[in-house]
Amino acid sequence: HEQYKESDQKTKELEKIKEDLEEKNKSIQLSSRYKSEFLANMSHELRTPLNSILILSQMLSENANGNLSKKQIEHAETIYSSGKDLLDLINDILDLSKIESGKVEVYPEELFIEDMRAFVERQFHPIAEQKGLQFNCYIHQETPSILYTDDQRLKQILKNLLSNAFKFTAQGTVRFEVHPSYSESTKVVFSIIDTGIGIPPEKQESVFEAFHQGDGTTTREYGGTGLGLSISRELANLLGGRIEVVSEDGKGSTFSLYLPDYDKMSDADFVIAESE
Numbered sequence: 001h002e003q004y005k006e007s008d009q010k011t012k013e014l015e016k017i018k019e020d021l022e023e024k025n026k027s028i029q030l031s032s033r034y035k036s037e038f039l040a041n042m043s044h045e046l047r048t049p050l051n052s053i054l055i056l057s058q059m060l061s062e063n064a065n066g067n068l069s070k071k072q073i074e075h076a077e078t079i080y081s082s083g084k085d086l087l088d089l090i091n092d093i094l095d096l097s098k099i100e101s102g103k104v105e106v107y108p109e110e111l112f113i114e115d116m117r118a119f120v121e122r123q124f125h126p127i128a129e130q131k132g133l134q135f136n137c138y139i140h141q142e143t144p145s146i147l148y149t150d151d152q153r154l155k156q157i158l159k160n161l162l163s164n165a166f167k168f169t170a171q172g173t174v175r176f177e178v179h180p181s182y183s184e185s186t187k188v189v190f191s192i193i194d195t196g197i198g199i200p201p202e203k204q205e206s207v208f209e210a211f212h213q214g215d216g217t218t219t220r221e222y223g224g225t226g227l228g229l230s231i232s233r234e235l236a237n238l239l240g241g242r243i244e245v246v247s248e249d250g251k252g253s254t255f256s257l258y259l260p261d262y263d264k265m266s267d268a269d270f271v272i273a274e275s276e
């Protein structure tokens with residue numbers, strides 16, 4: 001009899017623990033939703049006054065009446081460029097909070113890989129010229145010509161990865177390559193390869209965390225928000241794919257985006273993508 005009483009007691013204790021855990025889980029989910037909603041609202045409210053600052057400082061720096069001194073024009077230009085940095089940061093925070101709160105929808109369509117190549121070439125050719133870097137774009141001949149995915153989101157990821165490649169490379173080459181993917185769950189791999197500063201092994205995972213940037217000196221030297229890679233990784237997950245990095249400190253980095261056809265994803269892929 002005593003034995004039964006004891007095991008009954010244990011079962012009750014376990015049930016209580018399970019209930020507590022479920023309760024905690026719910027409150028974590030709720031607070032993370034509140035956090036995302038708060039960030040989304042705050043970012044939105046910040047943009048309105050910031051737009052006035054940008055427009056007016058730009059007008060001032062153009063010195064239409066000709067009555068500002070050189071120093072005053074320089075100050076107006078600094079206000080404008082700092083305002084632009086702030087706007088980038090706000091837009092990135094807004095993007096990340098939208099993705100995290102599940103507010104970003106995927107609009108898949110049939111995309112020609114060749115069009116994507118033309119797009120990145122058009123976008124980054126001027127930057128390559130300006131920095132005196134080689135920029136090569138290459139599609140492996142066995143690559144499928146069409147990918148079913150979200151055009152805007154794919155472009156956003158590629159732009160983030162390529163902007164970083166150009167930002168962190170002072171000399172040499174940036175390469176954009178597209179290959180067929182030989183893994184079962186993805187179809188195409190987009191690789192962005194640079195001969196830049198590289199990322200030391202111990203930092204190769206943490207660069208994907210929000211607000212993580214290379215060391216302090218890198219941050220000051222290169223600017224940026226530290227959100228580009230975390231947004232890119234979240235977007236890649238949303239499209240059912242993933243981003244991987246291979247890098248050697250001081251030699252260069254390769255960021256690879258693996259993507260499937262969006263509609264060919266099974267439920268299992270969704271679960272893997274979400275839990276990564």
Ligand code: ADP
Binds near residue numbers: 223225226
């Ligand atoms: P940001 O570029 O705004 O700092 P990201 O999230 O895009 O933010 O990148 C985070 C950090 O990862 C960068 O600050 C940099 O230290 C490192 N990083 C990203 N891409 C490269 C690259 N191609 N080469 C070297 N370091 C890189």
